[in-house]
Amino acid sequence: DTEVTQTPKHLVMGMTNKKSLKCEQHMGHRAMYWYKQKAKKPPELMFVYSYEKLSINESVPSRFSPECPNSSLLNLHLHALQPEDSALYLCASSQVGLAGDKGNTGELFFGEGSRLTVL
Amino acid sequence: KNEVEQSPQNLTAQEGEFITINCSYSVGISALHWLQQHPGGGIVSLFMLSSGKKKHGRLIATINIQEKHSSLHITASHPRDSAVYICAVRRGETSGSRLTFGEGTQLTVNP
Numbered sequence: 001d002t003e004v005t006q007t008p009k010h011l012v013m014g015m016t017n018k019k020s021l022k023c024e025q026h027m028g029h030r031a032m033y034w035y036k037q038k039a040k041k042p043p044e045l046m047f048v049y050s051y052e053k054l055s056i057n058e059s060v061p062s063r064f065s066p067e068c069p070n071s072s073l074l075n076l077h078l079h080a081l082q083p084e085d086s087a088l089y090l091c092a093s094s095q096v097g098l099a100g101d102k103g104n105t106g107e108l109f110f111g112e113g114s115r116l117t118v119l
Numbered sequence: 120k121n122e123v124e125q126s127p128q129n130l131t132a133q134e135g136e137f138i139t140i141n142c143s144y145s146v147g148i149s150a151l152h153w154l155q156q157h158p159g160g161g162i163v164s165l166f167m168l169s170s171g172k173k174k175h176g177r178l179i180a181t182i183n184i185q186e187k188h189s190s191l192h193i194t195a196s197h198p199r200d201s202a203v204y205i206c207a208v209r210r211g212e213t214s215g216s217r218l219t220f221g222e223g224t225q226l227t228v229n230p
Contacts, residue, residue, distance in 0.1 A: 042205055042220030043162070056217070088160050107167050108152065108218070113160035 006091050006111035014119050015081060021114045023074040023091030029109070032074040034066060035090040037113070043090055049074060050096050081118045088113045122146050125206050125221035132228050138193040140224045142206030145187065152218065153180050153191050154205040162205070165191070196228045 004025045013019050023032065031050050035043035048056035049068040057066075063085075065077040074091055091111040123144045132138055142151070153165040166173050166180040168189065173180050177196075182189040193200055206221040 037160075040223075042207075042223055045217055048217075090160070090162060092162075107164050108154075109164065110154075110162035113162075115160065 004091055004093055004109050004111035006089075006114050008114055009112065010115050010117075012117045012119065013078065013081065015083075017081075018077070018079045020078065021076040021089055021091075021116070023076075023111055024072055025093045025109065026072055027093065027109065028071075028095075029093035030071055030096045031094045032068060033092040033094075033108075034074070034076050035092065037088040037090055047076075078116070081116075083118050086116055086118045088115050121222070122219050123206055123208055123221040125204075125224050127224060128222065129225045130227070132196050132226070134197060134228055134230050136196050136228075138196050138200075138226065138228075140191045140204050140206075140226070142189045142191070142221055143187060144189075144206075144208050144219075146208065146210060146219070148208040148210060150209045151182055151189050152207040152209070153189075154207060156203045156205060156223070158202075165204075193226075198228045198230050201227050 004023060007022045011019060033048050034046040036046050037043045045058050046060045047054060047066045052068045052071060063080045067075040067077060076089060090113045092108050094108045123142065126141045150167055150169045152167050155163045155165050165178060168180055168182040170182060170184060177194045179192040189206060191204060203223040203225050205223045207218040209218055
């Protein structure tokens with residue numbers, strides 16, 4: 001299984017709603033990532049979890065709240081979002097550590113993304 | 120100036136043509152990724168390179184560390200190759216290090 005599964009694929013929410021995006025992988029990867037991508041732009045890193053601990057937060061507003069409940073799951077909780085937060089949210093995973101070490105290919109596996117529209 | 124520059128930004132080809140997409144970077148890197156993104160969103164990792172050349176089917180990726188340049192070649196292009204191709208470089212040594220992305224190359228292959 002080399003898949004990263006994201007749900008939902010599409011989400012429409014109002015500015016007062018609370019919703020969550022979910023990401024799951026069963027490749028044994030211990031690094032998981034959230035990226036945000038606006039139309040015709042490259043992905044922007046939001047958060048990185050390593051061994052279920054938050055290791056990178058790219059100064060993301062607190063209305064985005066990540067959670068890594070176990071080594072296979074990554075959530076992104078959304079609250080009081082703004083219309084400009086509408087984007088494709090991509091989850092990714094990889095092995096942790098030095099590429100080339102203990103079979104670590106260093107490769108990044110992405111999900112299909114959750115397309116979020118904030119009204 | 121972006122740390123990762125791709126060219127061309129847009130490329131239109133006829134089916135069967137040989138295609139080259141270029142990526143230049145200005146920083147020290149531990150690895151370079153070539154990614155493919157189809158309309159609708161999902162990103163697929165095509166290659167990860169730290170030196171030399173890799174081949175997978177009709178795709179070939181090369182990297183010249185001294186010149187800070189990488190190329191992605193597609194032989195015998197097909198309409199299903201139409202997608203955005205993104206070059207991304209990893210600065211740190213670990214897999215969890217930040218990636219710096221290029222702006223992408225929109226490839227359209229016409230039948």
